[in-house]
Amino acid sequence: MTRIAVAAAAALAFVGAAIVTRRAADVQAQDDGATALDYINPLGAIERQVEQFQTEAAMHDNNTAAFLSMLRSAEGTDRRADPYRVCYGYAHTIEDMSDHPAVTGEWRGAKLPDAICSGAGLGPGCVSTAAGAYQLIRPTWLECKRKLGLTDFSPASQDAAAVYLIRRRGALEDVQAGRLSDAIAKVAKEWASLPGAGYGQPERRLAGLSDAFARAGGVMA
Known part of the structure; x- marks a missing residue:
């Protein structure tokens, strides 16, 4: 041979x-x-377990819970009886919580105004798949799902995904220490409703967010 x-x-x-x-x-x-x-690749499983542990530990913190409540207020999902079933623009109420509605096929998203598309760096006629209490778009949700091993789109999974995004932006320590303005500045690119997000959507004022944080039991530094 x-x-x-x-x-x-x-x-x-x-x-x-x-x-x-x-x-x-x-x-x-x-x-x-x-x-x-x-x-x-067993290291991938270990990394996910670490992410799960750190996220679950953070969710027991009082300021973290208050910050999540503030985010729901900022995104406007708390205006509905069940914020975890809200789709962008209140266009649809999620029925199947086994996964993100844009994954299950229950909802394909809502068309955005061209000005907002431009603000997000997208072309005219773009579509938002923002869903749930924290208005997570499909790609962002899939990343959270993979990193944390999430198995559904339940309230607990959505909360965990939001905490993961806060941690990914390096803002969790600020949240827990009550440095609210610093935390908001770091996660603004994650949520279009926050001041400084710059996506062309209405942005909440810091004073209103501070009030929402305090009402939820948050303590500022």
Whole structure:
């Protein structure tokens, strides 16, 4: 057998082994609710567990809970009986909470005014899939879902996703310490309703957000 033939045979064997490994991982993942990638890349599973632990720990903090309440107020979802079922513009009420409505196919999103599309760096006729208490768009939700191993779009999952986004923006310590203006400045690009977001949508005033934070039991530094 020539060197080229030997190399080709070795390559085929490697690919075959990888396919078998992935199939075995798929089967195992189905048995315990993990993902196949957890078995191929166990570090990914460890990282997710760390994210889950840090997020769950943060959700027990009083100021964090107050900040989440403030966000719901800023996004206007608290104007409905169940803010966790609100879609952008109050255009739809979510019925299936097994996943984001733009993932389940229950809701395809709402068309935005061209001015808002431009503010977000998008072309005319763009569509928002913002849904839930924190108006999470589909791509952002999928990132949170993957990072935290979320299995549904329940209120607890939405809260966890919001805390993850606050942590990702480096604002969680400010939230917990009561440095409200600093925290809001850091997460403004995550929520268009916050001052300084710059997406062309109506932005709340800091004074009103401070009042909402305090009403929810938050303590400012």
